[in-house]
Each structure stands twice: as C-alpha cells, then as structure tokens.
Amino acid sequence: MDESSPRNGRTMFACLVGVSQVLGLASVVLTGVWLGQYRGGFAWDASPQEFNLHPLCMVLGLVFLQGDGFVAVFDVHRASKIPDMYSLHSWCGMATFILFCVQWVVGLMFFLFPVTSSWLRAAYLPIHVFCGLVLLVMCIGSCLTGITEKLLFTIAPTYSLFASEGVMANVLGILLVGYGVLLVYLVTKEEYRRPPNPEEESLSVHFKTLTEGESPTSP
Amino acid sequence: MDESSPRNGRTMFACLVGVSQVLGLASVVLTGVWLGQYRGGFAWDASPQEFNLHPLCMVLGLVFLQGDGFVAVFDVHRASKIPDMYSLHSWCGMATFILFCVQWVVGLMFFLFPVTSSWLRAAYLPIHVFCGLVLLVMCIGSCLTGITEKLLFTIAPTYSLFASEGVMANVLGILLVGYGVLLVYLVTKEEYRRPPNPEEESLSVHFKTLTEGESPTSP
Numbered sequence: 555m556d557e558s559s560p561r562n563g564r565t566m567f568a569c570l571v572g573v574s575q576v577l578g579l580a581s582v583v584l585t586g587v588w589l590g591q592y593r594g595g596f597a598w599d600a601s602p603q604e605f606n607l608h609p610l611c612m613v614l615g616l617v618f619l620q621g622d623g624f625v626a627v628f629d630v631h632r633a634s635k636i637p638d639m640y641s642l643h644s645w646c647g648m649a650t651f652i653l654f655c656v657q658w659v660v661g662l663m664f665f666l667f668p669v670t671s672s673w674l675r676a677a678y679l680p681i682h683v684f685c686g687l688v689l690l691v692m693c694i695g696s697c698l699t700g701i702t703e704k705l706l707f708t709i710a711p712t713y714s715l716f717a718s719e720g721v722m723a724n725v726l727g728i729l730l731v732g733y734g735v736l737l738v739y740l741v742t743k744e745e746y747r748r749p750p751n752p753e754e755e756s757l758s759v760h761f762k763t764l765t766e767g768e769s770p771t772s773p
Numbered sequence: 774m775d776e777s778s779p780r781n782g783r784t785m786f787a788c789l790v791g792v793s794q795v796l797g798l799a800s801v802v803l804t805g806v807w808l809g810q811y812r813g814g815f816a817w818d819a820s821p822q823e824f825n826l827h828p829l830c831m832v833l834g835l836v837f838l839q840g841d842g843f844v845a846v847f848d849v850h851r852a853s854k855i856p857d858m859y860s861l862h863s864w865c866g867m868a869t870f871i872l873f874c875v876q877w878v879v880g881l882m883f884f885l886f887p888v889t890s891s892w893l894r895a896a897y898l899p900i901h902v903f904c905g906l907v908l909l910v911m912c913i914g915s916c917l918t919g920i921t922e923k924l925l926f927t928i929a930p931t932y933s934l935f936a937s938e939g940v941m942a943n944v945l946g947i948l949l950v951g952y953g954v955l956l957v958y959l960v961t962k963e964e965y966r967r968p969p970n971p972e973e974e975s976l977s978v979h980f981k982t983l984t985e986g987e988s989p990t991s992p
Binding site for chain 1: 922
C-alpha cells in the first residue's frame with residue numbers, strides 16, 4: 555500500500571463530514587423557514603403555532619433529542635380535540651421514541667454503571683451501535699411521513715399544482731434522506747473508525763474487537 | 774471460545790431469517806388484503822383499481838423489483854388528469870428507482886463484464902453493498918410516505934377515528950419497518966457472513982477482504 559492512501563482517506567472523510575454537516579444544517583434551517591414563513595411561526599400557548607415546535611424539535615432532535623417536541627403535539631391535540639396516536643406517522647414516531655428511551659436506559663446500565671460483566675458488555679455493544687443507526691434512520695422515516703401528513707392536512711388542493719411550500723418541503727425530505735445516507739456511511743465505514751485510546755483498551759472496550767463479536771479470527 | 778458458540782450463532786441466524794421472512798410475507802399479504810378488501814381489488818384498465826397494483830408491486834418489489842408498479846401510477850394519473858411527481862412520496866420513490874437503475878447498471882459493468890481492473894472492483898464492492906442496503910431502506914421509507922398519502926387521500930375523515938383500514942395500514946407500515954431492521958441486521962452482522970467459495974477465491978472477489986477495503990490488517 556502506498557503512503558498516500560491513508561492521507562486520501564482522511565481528506566475524503568473530512569469532505570464527507572463537511573457535506574453531511576451542510577446537509578444536516580440545511581435541513582434544520584429549511585424546517586425553520588418552512589414553519590416560520592409558511593406556517594405562522596412558533597408559540598407555546600396550545601395554538602396551532604405550538605404544533606410548529608414539533609417538526610423543528612424533532613429535526614433538531616437528530617442532533618439532540620428532547621421530549622419538548624412530543625409535548626407540543628399532545629398539547630395542541632388536546633386543545634383542538636384532535637385524537638392522538640392514530641396516524642402511521644405517530645406510530646413510527648412513538649416507536650422511535652420508545653427505542654430511543656430503551657437504548658438510553660440499557661446503554662446507561664451496561665456502560666456507565668458497573669452492573670454487567672465484560673462478557674455481557676461485549677455482547678451488547680454491537681447491538682447498541684446497530685440500534686443507534688436504526689434510531690437515526692427511523693427518525694428520518696418518521697420525518698418523511700410527518701412532512702407528507704402536514705402537507706396533505708394543510709395544502710392538499712395546491713400540493714399537486716407544485717405550490718412553493720410543497721416543493722420546499724419535498725426538498726427538505728430529500729435533504730434528510732441524503733443526510734441520513736451520508737451519516738450512516740461515515741459511521742459504518744471501517745476505514746473511518748477511530749482507533750481505541752489507551753483508556754478504552756484498559757477498560758476492555760476495544761471497539762474493533764467488540765463489534766466483531768464472535769466472528770472467526772483471521773489466520 | 775467454546776464449541777457451542779458457532780452452533781448458537783447458526784441457530785440464532787436461522788431464527789432471525791425465519792422471523793424476517795414471516796414479517797416480509799406478512800407485509801405482502803397485508804398489502805394484498807388492504808387493496809383487495811378495502812380498495813376495490815386490482816385491474817389494468819386505467820381505473821383506480823390499476824393504481825392498486827402500484828403499492829402491491831412496490832412491496833413485492835422489495836423481493837423482486839419490477840417496473841410495472843411505476844407504469845400503473847403514470848397510467849392512472851394520465852387517465853384521471855392527476856399531475857405526476859409532485860409529492861414527497863413520488864420524489865422519494867423516483868430517487869429510489871433511479872438509484873436502483875444506477876446500482877444495476879454499474880454493478881453489471883463492474884462485476885459481469887470484464888471491463889474494470891480488480892483494483893476498481895475491490896474499491897467499488899463495499900459501495901455496491903452499502904447502496905444495496907440504502908436501496909432497501911429507501912424502498913421502505915417510500916412505502917411509509919405512500920401509505921400515509923393513500924390514507925389521507927381516501928379515508929381522511931375517519932382515519933383519526935381509528936377506522937379499521939387505517940389501523941391495518943399502520944400495522945403494515947410497522948411490519949415493513951421491522952422487516953427492514955431485521956434484514957439489515959442479518960446482512961451486516963459479520964458473524965452471519967457466508968465464507969467465500971473456491972470460485973470466488975480464484976476470481977479475487979474474496980468478500981471479506983474486499984469489503985474491509987484498505988483498513989489496517991490485524992496483527
């Protein structure tokens with residue numbers, strides 16, 4: 555292998571991280587513009603504007619997931635007498651939220667509190683990593699159904715005439731897909747994996763070894 | 774490592790494959806039941822029943838993707854004077870279809886016709902594998918937006934009252950998510966990877982070596 559390969563790999567990695575951040579940030583900005591410009595802005599008074607916090611918090615939540623976006627929806631539904639949890643979007647979103655909570659609690663038990671054996675930790679780590687990626691993809695899937703639902707609730711008569719709001723929201727959906735694809739690629743590519751630091755080595759959480767699990771060792 | 778580990782791994786693999794097949798088959802059957810029982814069945818005469826072939830072919834297309842499902846939609850749109858390609862579902866679906874075509878053509882050029890060097894093949898193989906998984910996930914994402922769209926076009930007034938059709942279609946969406954998660958898990962888990970056969974070894978398409986790309990070899 556020639557000397558330039560690792561350097562090329564690092565340059566490509568930096569470029570892809572840059573592009574993923576641009577896509578992610580553009581998604582957040584476009585969500586803000588959509589809700590701010592077309593859907594009447596934001597509020598926290600059980601008005602339809604409070605609902606607008608939900609998509610914003612959820613898209614932002616791909617970066618730091620908070621419960622606020624959920625509360626906003628149930629708040630508005632109660633005030634407007636709209637039933638909860640009937641749509642596919644709500645089912646996907648709730649499944650994602652429950653998986654997120656399970657991932658958080660189980661991750662805490664296995665990795666922060668010393669209640670599990672290193673064998674159990676090693677067995678659970680690859681599942682934890684996989685579920686993290688599943689969570690990201692489920693978040694994006696939930697966003698796509700949410701965008702579709704919102705457009706059909708609000709601009710159904712003009713959506714098929716390529717109303718600017720519809721086109722912009724579609725672009726947001728495609729940006730989210732691009733963001734997700736690129737992020738999963740970056741996280742899963744062996745070449746871009748961070749080598750374990752000495753602390754991790756001493757704690758027996760050597761990621762490469764652990765995530766390969768019980769696979770046969772190479773000769 | 775004790776003797777029972779590989780056997781346990783094989784048993785677990787067989788179980789997970791079994792569950793994935795049940796989920797996949799249940800998704801196809803439920804799609805058929807939905808369209809057959811609630812949406813008037815199937816036809817190929819530009820009637821709304823021709824549209825019903827689209828979701829069925831697309832869900833079946835997770836197993837064997839055909840162009841028929843696309844033709845059905847454009848056919849019905851033309852007859853009913855509905856604009857094409859305005860919704861997020863259509864954008865996601867078209868992006869998936871274009872990626873599928875690119876994957877097919879590039880895969881053919883790289884692996885079937887001997888026009889590329891083994892170095893290029895080795896560099897492309899992990900991208901091809903990754904794109905295959907992206908395609909599966911994008912198919913499922915497109916199904917979720919399609920289900921949401923169809924329900925809001927047809928049963929909007931009763932969807933929020935938990936109409937049986939809506940609940941069944943939501944269950945279909947969740948089944949598809951479960952099917953996708955399990956399939957990606959099975960495909961990506963190192964332990965379940967098929968060892969290369971002698972033919973592949975001689976053709977220098979040793980999958981383990983190739984997909985690991987330029988990662989540093991273990992000591």
